[in-house]
Amino acid sequence: xxxxxxxxxxxxxxxxxxxxxxxxxxxxxxxxxxxxxxxxxxxxxxxxxxxxxxxxxxxxxxxxxxxxxxxxxxxxxxxxxxxxxxxxxxxxxxxxxxxxxxxxxxxxxxxxxxxxxxxxxxxxxxxxxxxxxxxxxxxxxxxxxxxxxxxxxxxxxxxxxxxxxxxxxxxxxxxxxxxxxxxxxxxxxxxxxxxxxxxxxxxxxxxxxxxxxxxxxxxxxxxxxxxxxxxxxxxxxxxxxxxxxxxxxxxxxxxxxxxxxxxxxxxxxxxxxxxxxxxxxxxxxxxxxxxxxxxxxxxxxxxxxxxxxxxxxxxxxxxxxxxxxxxxxxxxxxxxxxxxxxxxxxxxxxxxx
Amino acid sequence: xxxxxxxxxxxxxxxxxxxxxxxxxxxxxxxxxxxxxxxxxxxxxxxxxxxxxxxxxxxxxxxxxxxxxxxxxxxxxxxxxxxxxxxxxxxxxxxxxxxxxxxxxxxxxxxxxxxxxxxxxxxxxxxxxxxxxxxxxxxxxxxxxxxxxxxxxxxxxxxxxxxxxxxxxxxxxxxxxxxxxxxxxxxxxxxxxxxxxxxxxxxxxxxxxxxxxxxxxxxxxxxxxxxxxxxxxxxxxxxxxxxxxxxxxxxxxxxxxxxxxxxxxxxxxxxxxxxxxxxxxxxxxxxxxxxxxxxxxxxxxxxxxxxxxxxxxxxxxxxx
Numbered sequence: 131x132x133x134x135x136x137x138x139x140x141x142x143x144x145x146x147x148x149x150x151x152x153x154x155x156x157x158x159x160x161x162x163x164x165x166x167x168x169x170x171x172x173x174x175x176x177x178x179x180x181x182x183x184x185x186x187x188x189x190x191x192x193x194x195x196x197x198x199x200x201x202x203x204x205x206x207x208x209x210x211x212x213x214x215x216x217x218x219x220x221x222x223x224x225x226x227x228x229x230x231x232x233x234x235x236x237x238x239x240x241x242x243x244x245x246x247x248x249x250x251x252x253x254x255x256x257x258x259x260x261x262x263x264x265x266x267x268x269x270x271x272x273x274x275x276x277x278x279x280x281x282x283x284x285x286x287x288x289x290x291x292x293x294x295x296x297x298x299x300x301x302x303x304x305x306x307x308x309x310x311x312x313x314x315x316x317x318x319x320x321x322x323x324x325x326x327x328x329x330x331x332x333x334x335x336x337x338x339x340x341x342x343x344x345x346x347x348x349x350x351x352x353x354x355x356x357x358x359x360x361x362x363x364x365x366x367x368x369x370x371x372x373x374x375x376x377x378x379x380x381x382x383x384x385x386x387x388x389x390x391x392x393x394x395x396x397x398x399x400x401x402x403x404x405x406x407x408x409x410x411x412x413x414x415x416x417x418x419x420x421x422x423x424x425x426x427x428x429x430x431x432x433x434x435x436x437x438x439x440x441x442x443x444x445x446x447x448x449x450x451x452x453x454x455x456x457x458x459x460x461x462x463x464x465x466x467x468x469x470x471x472x473x474x475x476x477x478x479x480x481x482x483x
Numbered sequence: 484x485x486x487x488x489x490x491x492x493x494x495x496x497x498x499x500x501x502x503x504x505x506x507x508x509x510x511x512x513x514x515x516x517x518x519x520x521x522x523x524x525x526x527x528x529x530x531x532x533x534x535x536x537x538x539x540x541x542x543x544x545x546x547x548x549x550x551x552x553x554x555x556x557x558x559x560x561x562x563x564x565x566x567x568x569x570x571x572x573x574x575x576x577x578x579x580x581x582x583x584x585x586x587x588x589x590x591x592x593x594x595x596x597x598x599x600x601x602x603x604x605x606x607x608x609x610x611x612x613x614x615x616x617x618x619x620x621x622x623x624x625x626x627x628x629x630x631x632x633x634x635x636x637x638x639x640x641x642x643x644x645x646x647x648x649x650x651x652x653x654x655x656x657x658x659x660x661x662x663x664x665x666x667x668x669x670x671x672x673x674x675x676x677x678x679x680x681x682x683x684x685x686x687x688x689x690x691x692x693x694x695x696x697x698x699x700x701x702x703x704x705x706x707x708x709x710x711x712x713x714x715x716x717x718x719x720x721x722x723x724x725x726x727x728x729x730x731x732x733x734x735x736x737x738x739x740x741x742x743x744x745x746x747x748x749x750x751x752x753x754x755x756x757x758x759x760x761x762x763x764x765x766x767x768x769x770x771x772x773x774x775x776x777x778x779x780x781x782x783x784x785x786x787x788x789x790x791x792x793x794x795x796x797x798x799x800x801x802x803x
Contacts, residue, residue, distance in 0.1 A: 159619070185619055191649070196608035196642030203612020206597065209619065211612075226639070230602045231609060237800045239590040239598040240581030244803035275801050299803035 135316035137480075143285035143317045144174040144250075144306070147292035148212065150321045152182050155210060158296055159186040162197070162214035162250075171216055172252070172311055194220050198227035198249070202301075205247045206235065210296055215251040218305065219262045224249070225270075232301040233276030247301040248292070253344065253395065254308045255443070260434035266344065266396035266427070271303045272373050272405060279372040280326055281305040281395070283347035285315040286483045287370055290324025298326065307345040307395065315480055327374035331383070332479060335363025337457045339383040340449070342368060343402055344395040352446035352474035353453065356466040362457050372402055380406060381413045388419060389456050393444050394426040401426055421456050425449060447471040492763075498536055498697055499759040500771045504778070505532040505559045506756045511779050512555075512572065513733035520787070522574035523585030528556040530727035530747075533755035534659045535560040537700025538627050538720075541708050547595040547617075547626040549610035551659075552587040553726075554599035557629050563591040569782040575789035582792050583800070603664075604630060604637030607656075611643045614652040625653040625711040627704075633664030635678050641685075644717070648685045651716035655707045656682070658721040665730045666741045682719045689719040697755045725750035 138146065152158045160178055162171075166189050170176030178187035190197045194215070201211040215221060221228070228249065235245050254263040271279045278300050282288045288306070295302040332347065333354050342350030347368040354364040365383045369375060384390040390410055392403035403424035414420050425444040432442055447466050454464045466474075509527045516525065528535070531553075539548060539560035550557035558568060564579065571578030572586050579590050580598075590598035597613060600606040610628035617624045634640050635658060647654045658678060662669050669676055679691040688710065692699055700722055707718035725747060729736035737744040760768050 191642065191645055193639075193642035193646065196611070196639040196646060199605065199608025199639060199643065200612035200615060200646060203597075203609035203614070204616040204619075205612070206609065207613045207616030209616045226602060226605060227608065231600065231605055235598065236803045238580060238584045238588045239592075240579065240583050241800040241803075242580065242590045242592045243598060246803075278802075 136319060137314040138285050138317040139312055139314050140285040140288050141173045141311040143289035144292055145176060146317070147289040148175065148178060149181065151293055151296045152178065152186060154321065157209040158212065159209065160212045160214060161188050161190055161201070163190055163192055164216065165189060165214050171214055172308070175214060194223035195227060198224040199231065201247050202227060202232050202235065202245050205245045206243045210246050212248045212250060212296065215249070217263050218251040218253050218267055219265050221249070221251055221267060228271070228277065228301065229274050233274045236300070237276060244299045245301045246299045248295045248304050249301065250304045250306065252306040252308050255345065256309065256439070258434040259432070261431045264432040266305070266394070268303065268305055268372055269396055269401045269405070272402060276301070277373060278302040278326055279305070280370060281344040281372060282324070282370055283310060283342070283344055283368050284479050285313065285317050286481065287324050287330065289317055290322050291326065291370065293321055294323035294326050297323065302326070305344055309345050310348065313348070313478060315478070316483065324370065326371045327376055328370065329376035329379040330368045330370050331379070332366040332368055333364055335365045337363045337387060338389040338391060338453050339365045339367065339380065339387045340453060341380055341390070341392045341406055342366065343372070343393065346393040346395045346444065348479065349444060349446055350393050350449055351479055352477050353449035355474045355477050356446055356450040356471060357453055359466070359470070360454065360464060362454060364453065369406070375406070375409070377406070377409045377413070381410045384410050384420065385414055385417070389421045391423045391425065391453050391456060393449055394424070396426055397429060398424050398426040399429065423452055423456055425452060445471070446474045495759055495762045496767060496771065498540060498701070499756070499763055499768065500775065501536045501540070501560050502532050502697065502756045502759060503771060504775045505536065505556045507775050508559060508565065508779055509555055511783065513728070515783070516733040521572045523572050523587070524731050525572065525586045525733065526553040526731050527728045527733065528553050528726070530750060531659060531661060531695070531724045532556045533695045533697035534657065534700055534722045534724055535629065537697045538655065538657055538704040540701050541705040542625070542627060545595065545624045547597060547610070547613055547624060549597040549606050549613070549626060549628040550589065550599040551606065551629055551631060551634070552599055552601040552603070553631070554589050555586070558589040558591065558596050558599070561596050562594045563589060563596045564594070565778060565782040566785040567591065569786040570789045573786040573789070574791060575786055576792040576796065577785070577789035581796060583796070604634035604640045607634065607640050608643040611647045611652060611654055614647065614654045615650065618650065618652055623712065625655060625708055627655045627657060629657045629659060631664070632658060632660040632662065632669055632678065636664070636672060644682055644685045644687060647717040648687050651714065653711040654717040655704065655711060656717060656719040658719070659724055660721055661724050661726045663726065663730070663742070666739070668741070679719065679721045687717050687719050688715070691721040692723065694753070695722050695724040695755065697759060727751065
C-alpha cells in the first residue's frame with residue numbers, strides 16, 4: 131500500500147525549497163526588503179531568519195538597483211544569493227544591473243566570472259493591485275541573452291524550479307504569482323529539481339494546443355474543463371521555463387493539433403506569446419496550415435476597479451471561447467454558462483509530475 | 484643606508500615602476516591606435532595613474548580591485564596581466580575576456596581585478612556585494628572600488644555607500660575626481676562640489692586629498708585599508724586628479740573648447756611619473772624603463788600573434 135502523497139501549498143513549497151537549499155549549501159542566502167519580518171513575503175520566507183540567522187536572511191534598504199548589484203557581486207564571489215521582491219513591478223528598478231551586469235558578466239568577461247543569482251518576484255492580481263502591482267514583465271527579461279526566466283504554476287514545480295534555479299550558475303528571474311500561493315499540489319519532501327527548459331503537459335488532447343504562462347496555466351486548466359464539456363480535447367502545456375524554452379514539446383503538440391493558442395500572463399505585444407507563436411510557426415509553417423492565436427492582458431494599464439479589472443485578464447470563459455472558435459471555425463458561437471465557468475475554479479492540478 | 488631609507492627607496496622604485504608601466508603602456512596604445520589594430524575604444528588614464536598606483540601599492544594579492552571603463556591603470560596597478568590586456572584591446576582570443584570585452588571590460592580574476600563596467604557607477608554595488616561575501620566568509624581581504632566624479636551622480640552609488648556603511652563592509656571607495664564627466668565640468672552638474680562631505684553623512688570615514696601626489700594617496704590608502712582590516716567599516720577617499728588626453732581616444736583635445744591647456748599645465752608640471760622617477764638613481768631608473776619597454780613590446784607582439792576568436796566563440800559564454 132502506497133502512502134498518500136503529501137501536498138503542499140505553493141507558498142510552502144517555496145519556503146521548503148529555500149530551507150533545504152540553505153541547509154545544503156552555506157553560500158545560499160536570502161535577502162530583500164521585508165524577507166525577515168513577521169509576514170515573511172506572504173509566508174514564503176517565514177522562519178528563515180530564525181533558523182539561519184541574520185547573516186543568511188536579512189532585509190535591505192529599498193535601494194533595489196544597488197541591492198541587485200550587491201547580489202551580483204556576492205554571486206561573482208561564489209555565493210548564491212536569492213534576492214526577493216514582493217512585486218515584479220519593482221524589478222524595473224533593477225533593470226540596469228540585471229540587463230547590463232548580471233546578464234552580461236559571464237560573456238563580457240570571457241567566462242572569467244559567473245553570476246549564480248536568483249531573483250524572486252511575485253505578480254499580483256485582484257483586490258485593486260492595479261497599475262504597479264500586477265505586471266507580468268517576463269518578456270523584457272526573455273529578450274536579453276544571459277538571463278534565464280522561469281514561471282512555475284504549481285507547488286511541485288515551484289519547489290523543484292527554485293532548487294534548480296539556486297543551483298544554476300546563471301542569473302535566473304524566478305516569477306511567482308500571488309494567486310498561485312494558496313494552491314496545493316503533491317510535493318515530495320526530499321529535495322529535487324525540475325529542470326529549467328522542460329515544459330509540462332498538463333492535459334492531453336487532440337484538438338488544440340494551449341500554452342498557459344504562470345497563473346494563466348491554471349486559467350487554461352479551468353478552460354480545458356469547460357472545453358471538455360463540449361467535446362474539445364486540449365493538449366495543455368505549461369512551459370514552466372520561458373528561457374530556456376522547451377519549444378520541442380510545444381511544437382510537437384502543435385504539429386499534431388495544428389492549432390496553437392498561447393495565453394500569457396502579460397501583454398501580447400512583443401510578449402512571451404509572440405515568441406512562442408513565432409517559434410512554432412517557423413518550425414511548422416512549411417508543413418501546412420496552422421491556426422495561431424494569442425491572448426494576454428488587455429493593451430491597457432491594469433485598472434483597480436473590479437468592473438474593469440475582470441475585462442483586463444483572460445479568464446477560463448474567454449479562453450474557452452477563443453479555443454472553441456479556433457477548433458470549430460464557422461460554427462455557431464459558444465460561451466460556457468457563467469455558473470459553469472465559476473465551478474471550474476474548483477479545479478486543481480495534482481500532476482502527473 | 485638605514486632600514487627606513489632602504490624601505491623608502493624600495494617604495495619609490497616600486498611606485499615608479501608601476502606608474503611608468505601604466506604611462507608607457509597607454510602611450511604605446513595611443514601610438515598604435517591610429518593603425519586600427521586596436522579594436523576597442525580606449526579611455527586613457529594618462530595623468531591619473533597615481534591614484535590607482537598609490538592605492539594598489541597597499542593592497543595584497545588577495546585584496547580586490549573594481550575599476551571603471553577608464554580602467555587600464557587600476558588593472559595594471561593591481562598586477563593585471565599586460566599580455567592579456569593588450570590582446571583584449573586587439574580583439575584576440577588570448578585577451579583577458581577572450582576578445583569579447585575590450586578595453587572597457589578588463590578583468591583578471593586571478594589577480595582579483597573584478598571586471599570593469601562601461602555603465603558609469605554600475606560596478607560599485609557589485610564591488611560592495613563582493614565585499615559582503617568577504618565579510619560573510621570571515622576573510623581578511625578588502626575591496627578597493629574606484630569611481631569618477633561622474634559616477635558620484637548615479638543613484639546606485641549612494642545606495643551602495645549606504646549599504647556598505649550599514650553592514651560595515653571592507654570597501655575603500657576611491658573617487659578619482661578629474662573634474663569632468665566626458666566634457667561637462669563639475670560646475671555644470673552639481674550646485675555644490677562637496678563630494679566628500681556628502682559621503683560622510685552616510686557614516687563613512689571620508690577624506691578629500693589635496694592632490695594626486697602618489698605618496699599622499701598611498702599614505703591615505705594605507706590608513707584606510709588598516710581601518711578596513713580592523714573592521715571599522717568602509718572608507719572613502721576623494722582624490723583630485725586630471726585627465727590629460729581626450730575622454731575617449733588617443734589624442735589631446737585642448738582645442739575642443741571645453742577646457743584649456745592652461746588648466747592642464749599645473750597638473751603636467753606636477754607629473755607624478757617624472758617626479759617619482761627623479762627620486763631614483765639614474766641607473767635604477769634606466770633599468771626600470773628598459774624593463775617596462777621590454778614588457779610592453781612583448782605584450783604588443785603577443786597581441787599581434789594571438790589569433791582572433793573563431794566563429795564558435797560568438798555563442799560561448801552566454802550561459803555558464
